[in-house]
Amino acid sequence: MATRSVSTRQALAPVTALLIGVGLLYLGFGLQTTLVPLRADVEGFNRFSIGLLGSTYYAGFVAGCMFAPFVILRAGHIRAFAAMVSLVSAAALAFPLVIGEIEWIVFRFAIGFCISGILVIVESWLNEKATNETRGIVMSAYVIITYVTITIGQLGITTMPLTNFALFSFCSIMLSLAAVPVALTRASQPVAIPVVRFRPRLLFTVAPAAFAGAFISGVMTGSLFSLGAIYAVDVGFTANEAAFFVSAAMLGGALGQYPFGRVSDFVDRRLVILIAVGATAVVALVLTMSASLPQPVLIVLGLAVGFTMLPVYSLSAAHAFDWTDPENMVETSAAIMLLYGIGSTAGPLISAAMMAVVGPGGLFLMIAVASAALAAFIAVRVMTRQRPDETMRSDFDIFSTAPVGGALTPEPIPEDDPLLETPYFAPNPEPVPPSGGEEHGTAAGADAATHPLNTASETADMEDSTRG
Template sequence: MAQTRSALLGAVAIYLSVGLLVMGNGLQLMLLPIRGGLEGFEPVQLGLLGSGYFFGFVLGCVATPRLIVRAGHIRTFAALVAVASAVALGYPLAVDPLIWVTFRLITGFCLAGLYLVVESWLNDQATNETRGMLISTYVAVNFIVTTFGQMMVTVVQPTSFVLFSIASILVSVAAVPIALTRSSQPPPITYVRFRPVRMFRLSPTGTVATFLIGIATGAFWSVGPTYASQTSGSITDAAWFMSVAVLAGAIVQWPAGKISDSIDRRWVIIALGGFCAVVGTVIAILPFIPGLWFALAFGLGAGLLPTYAIAAAHVFDFAERSDYVEISAGLLLLHGLGSTVGPLIAGFAIQLYGPNGLFLTTSAVQILMLGFVAIRLSRREGLPEEEKQHFDLGTSAAVAVVGDEDAVQLSDLVVQEPAD
C-alpha cells in the first residue's frame, strides 16, 4: 500500500500534465465541430476535420519515437506543446475548411507525440507492483478531464475567441509539470513495426473488431457534437450528451473486461456491439425527448467505448509476452486508421440522411462487426479461462503504455540507451 501511494505521488507531475493536455484536447473535440457547423461547414467537411485529426495521430505515433530518440523526452514534449498551442489559436484567425483540416492534422500529430512522451515516462516509473494502479489511474484521468474539457463549451459562446484561447492555455501549461520534473528521462519505446497481417493471423476477431471500432468511435468523437447541438438546439445539452456517453464508457469498461475473463470475449464484443447498434438505431428513429435522450447517450457510450479494450484483450490472449509492446502499438495504429475513415463516412451519411446519419453509420458498423465475430465463433473455439490473460486495462486500453514490466523488458522495441 505504501509503495503504491509513493508511486502515485511520484506520478503527480505526469497526471497533471496529461490532465491539462487532455482537457484542452477535449475542449477542441467539442468546440470545433460546433463552431464549424455555425460557420456553415458541410457535414463532409466536418467529417474531414475528424479524419485529419486521426490521420495526424497515426503519423505522430509513427514519427514521434524517433524524435524522442534524437532530442529526448523533455525537448520533444516542449516542441510539440508549442506547435499544438499555436495551432489552437489559428482556428478563429482562418475560418476555412481546408485550413482547419490541415490544423487538425497537425494537432493530431502533436497530441500523439505528447501522449507517447507522458506514457513512456509513466511506463518507466511503474513496477509490476504499482503498474496496474498507475495505468488505471491514468486512464481514469483521461476520461474525467475529457468530460471537463467538453463541458467548457458551455462557459462562453463558441463564436467567441475565448474558448480557443482557453484551449491554447491548457495545452501550453501542460508543459510546466513535465519541464520541471526531477525524474530522469526514461528510455524511449520505439514503435518500428506495424504488421496487421500478423495480428490478423494471431486473432482475426480482435484485429478486425479494432479497426471497425475505430470507424465507429472516430465518427462519434468527430461528428457527435454537431449532431447533438443541431438535434437539441442547445450547446449545453450537446455537451452533456457527449459527457454522459464518455462517463458511461468509463463506468462500464472495467466490469465488462472482468466479465470477459470468465466467458469467451467474443460474446462480450457481440453483446456490447449489439446493444450499441440497438441504441444507435433508437436514437436515429425517435424524436428529441430530453430525459430519454440523455439515457440513450449513456447506453451508447456504455456499448461503444469499452469495446476496444475487450477486442485488444482478445488479441493479447493469443500473444507471447515479448510481443506485447508491438501488439499494443499495432492495435493503436489500426484503431487510428479506422478512426480516420469513420468521420468521413459519417459526414457523407449526414449529408444524405441528416444528423441521424451519424447513428445509422455507427449502427451499421456495429452490425458488420457482429456478423464477422459470429462467423469467427463458428470457426474457432474460445480459449478456456485458465489459458487467457486476465483483463488488464493497462495493456488493453488505447494507450501506448504496457501494463507488464516483464513484457517491456522482453521487447526488442525498447531502446535502452538513447542515440547520440
Template sequence: MSLRATLIGIFALLLGAGALNLGMGLQASLLGVRAGLEGFPTPLIGLIMSAYYAGFVAGSLFAPKIVARVGHIRTFSAFASLASAAALCHAVFVDPLSWAILRGLTGVCFAALALVTESWLNERSSNLNRGTVLSIYFVVILASTAVGQAFLMMAPPSGYDLFIFVSVIISVALVPITLTSTPTPAISEPRRMALRRLFGISPVGVAGCFGAGLVTGAFWALGAVYAQGKGLPTDDIAIFMTLVVGGGVVTQWPFGRLSDQMDRRYVIGGITVAIAILGAIAGLGLFPEGQGLYVLGVLMGGLVLPLYGLVIAHANDFLEQEDFVPASASLLLLYGAGAIVGPLLATGVMEFVGPDGLFLHLAVAAALLAVFTFYRMTQRAAVPSEDNVDFVFAQGVSPVSFELDPRSDIEEGCETDT
C-alpha cells in the same frame, strides 16, 4: 518502490496529462459546434475531424525518432507549443481547409505528447504496480476529457474565448512536465507485428480494432455535431458529451470483468449487437428526444468506449507475452485507421439523412463487426476462461501505454516481424 512513492513521483506527469486531455477534449467538441455555426458542409466537418486521427497515426510513427534525437523535455515543449498555437489559429483562420490542417497538426502533437508522458510513467513504475499506474492514468485521461466537455458552457463557441482557453490549458500542461525532477527514460521506436501474422493469430482482434475505430472515432468526433443538429443549445451539448464519457467510464470494468469469465467474443458480439440495435432505433428517429437524448448519450457511450479495450484483451488471449507490446502497437494503428475513416463515412450518411445518420453509421459498422465476430466463433474454439488474461482498462493513446500494461512481458532484444 512503494505505490505511494510512485504516485508522488508521477504526480507532475499526471497533472500535465490531465491538463492536456482537458484541453483536447474541449477542443474536439468546440470545433464540431463551431463548424456547425459557421455552416461548414457536413462532409467537410467529417474531413476536419478525421484529420486529427490521421495526424495522430503519423505522429505515432515518427515521434519516437524525435524523442530519441532531442530528448523528452524538448520534445514535449515543442509539440505542446505547436498544439497551443494551433488552438489559437483555429479562431483566426476560420475555413475548412485551414481547420483540417490545424486539426491534423494537433493529432501529430498529441501523439508525441502522449508518447513522452507514457514513457516517463513507464520508467517510474515497477512490475508490482504498473497495472495500478496504468489504471490511474486512464482514469485521469477520461475524467479530464469529461471535465473538458463541461467547459464548453463557459463562453459562446462563436467567439474567441474558448479557443484562447484551450491554448492556455495546453500551455499550462508544460509547467509540471518541464519542471519535473523525474529522470528522463531511454526510448526506442516501438516494435510492431506484421498485420498478416497478427490476423492469423487473432482475426477478431484485427477486425475488432479497425471496427472499434470506425465506431468510436465517428461517435467521439461527431457527437457534438449530432447534438447540435438535434437542436440542443451549447450548454446542453456540453452535458450530452460529458454523459457520453461518463457512460464509458462506468461500463469499462463491468464489461471487462464479464469478459474474463467467458468467451470474450460473446461480450464483444453482444456489445456490437446492442450498438447496432440502439443505433438503428436512434438513426430511424424512433428514440425519444428531449431528455431522451441524454439517455442515448449515456447508453451509447457506455457501449462504444469499452469496445477497444475488450478487443485488445481478446487478441492478447492468443498471444505470447513477449508479443503483446508489438501486437498491440499494430492494433493501435488499425484503430487509428478506423478512426480516420469513421467520421468520413458517418458525415457522408449525415449529409443525406441529417444528424440521425451518425447513428445509422454506428449501426451498420457495429453490425458488420458483430457478424464477423459470431462467424469466427464457429471457426475457432474459445480460450478456456481460466486461461484468459485479465481485462485491463485501456484506451487508444500511444504504443508506450502497452509497456505499462501488466499483461505484457517487457524483454529487451525481443525480435518481431516488421
C-alpha cells in the same frame, strides 16, 4: 484501508508531476474536441467538411504513432514534449484567427500528430517509473484522469458563447500549462524510445476478432466524437446542450469499461464483444429513428451508446493479448492502436456522407451498420474457432487496454525485446536461431497451435530477413 492509501500515495509520488500535466493537457484537449466541430458549424462548414476535420485529426494521430518516436529519439523526452505541447497550444489559438476549411484541416492534422507523440512520451515515462507492484495503480490513475478531464473539458463550452475567442484561449492556456510540471520535474527522463514494427497482417493471422474489433471500434468512436455534437445540434440541442450529449457518451464509456472487461474474464471475450456490439446496434438504431424524443432521453441514450460501444476496443485488445506471448505484447498493442487510428480516420468521412444523405440520424445509422457487421463477423469466429486455453488468458486490465493512448502493455517493456528497434543508434539485429531446435520443429505442432503468434512471428521475421 490506511495501508492501501499509503501504498497508493507511494505509487503515485514519482509520477505526480506527469499526471498533473496529463490532466491539464486533456482539459484543453477535451474542450477542443467539442469546440472545433461546433464552431465549424457556426462558420458554415458543411457536414462533410466537419467530418473531414475529425478524420484528419486521426490521420495525424496515426502518423504520430509511426513517426513521432523518431522526433523523440532526436530531441529527447522533455524537449520533444515541450515542442509538441507548444505546437498544439499554437494550433488552438490559430483556429479563430485563420478560419478556413483547408487551414483547419492542417491544424487538426498537426494536433493529432503532436497528441500522439505526447502520449508516447507520457506512457513510456509512466511504464519506466512504475514497478511491477505499482504498475496497476499508476496506469489506472492515468486512465481515470484521462476520462475525467476529457469529460470536464468537453463541458467547458457551456461557459461562454462559441464565437468567443476566450474559449480557444482557454484551450491554449490549459495545453501550455501541461508542459510546466513536466519541464520542471527533477525525475530523470526515460531511456531512448524503441520504434516498434507495425505488422497488422500478423495480428489478423493470430486474432482476427481482435483485428476487426479494433478497426470497427475506431470507425464508430471516431464518428461519434467527431460528429456527435453536430448530431445533437441538428436534432434541436443548443451548443451547450450538445456538450452534455457528447460528455454523456464519454462518461458511459468510462462506466462500461470495467463491467464488460470483468465479465470477459470468465467467458469467451468474443461473446462479450458480440453482446456489446449487438447492444450498440440496438441503441444506435433507436437514436437513428427517435431524434424527436425529449432531450433528457436522448442524453441517456447517448450515455447508453457510449457504455456499450467504447469498451469494444478494450475487449478486442484483451482478446489479442490472450493470443500473444509476452515478448510480442508491444507489437500487438501497437498494431491494435494503428488499426483503431485507421478506423477512426475512415469513420467520420463515412458518417458525414451518411448525414448528408439521410440527415442527422445518418451518424447512428452508420454506427448501427458497423456494429452489426462486427457482430456477424464475431459470431462466425466463435463458431469456427475455440477460445484460447485458460493457461494463455490473463485478467482484464483497464490500464493495458484503454483506448486513450499508444502502446500500453500489461508488463514492462523488456530492454532486449527483439521486436524493438532503435534505428538512429543501431542497425536491426541479425536473426538469432532459437535454442532447442527440436522444440520449434514439426514435432512441436501442439505448441505451435497453442501459441500462434510465436510461429507467425518467426515466419514473418524470416521473410523480412530474406527480403533484406
